Amino acid sequence: MKGEVKKMVEKKLCFKNVLETAEALRDLFEEKEKRYIFRAEVYDMDSKLWELYSILSNSMHGIDMDIDSVYEFTVDALDSIIDNSDESTELDELRDKVDELADEQADIYTSALTEWLNRADKNVGYLTEVLEEYWSRESSLNGFELLGLAQFKARQEVYEMVLDTIEKLMDKYSCDEDE
Helix, strand or coil: CCHHHHHHHHHCCCECCHHHHHHHHHCCEEEECCEEEECHHHHCCCCHHHHHHHHHHHHHCCCCCCHHHHHHHHHHHHHHHHHCCCCCCCHHHHHHCHHHHHHHHCCCCHHHHHHHHHCCHHHHHHHHHHHHHHCCCCCCCCHHHHHHHHHHHHHHHHHHHHHHHHHHHHHHCECCCCC
16 A cells, blocks of 8 residues: 555544545555455454455445446546646536546556457446447447447446445545645
8 A cells, every 4th residue: 555545544544635535545546466455454343444444345335336346437537637636636526527527537448448348248238228328220330339338337337436436435435635
């Protein structure tokens, strides 16, 4: 874990802004064998990290998508939020940019899109939703564009979940600037 965030969490759960909250959530993850998992430290039920893990994990499991994609897209969303934030960034600014941020992370290569679709039957639901919403005989969208839109919708849902989780944590563990 990053030293600064670890010290802050060990001392007291307290979040002053979106950036600090996103960094704390991002530090719960590590990459192993090209997959994201939660760090072992978060499973200590006496740790303050357990509370962060519990809140984020419950939110993540509310998304009807294969769990590997949920983890990957959550880390992508947190990285994007961190890259597009500073200490003064408001949640509403990021909510206004959800489409843009999700689009930046969406796969563009056919092999990556079909791999995502193939991970689990649940992912087909996003494609079905896009087909119902966008496809018609007059539509100029091809199958790959529809598949790209399906993954975009999945990523968009994860971004919104991450922002809702950040808001929940900031409300529950808010602190003054001098804390």
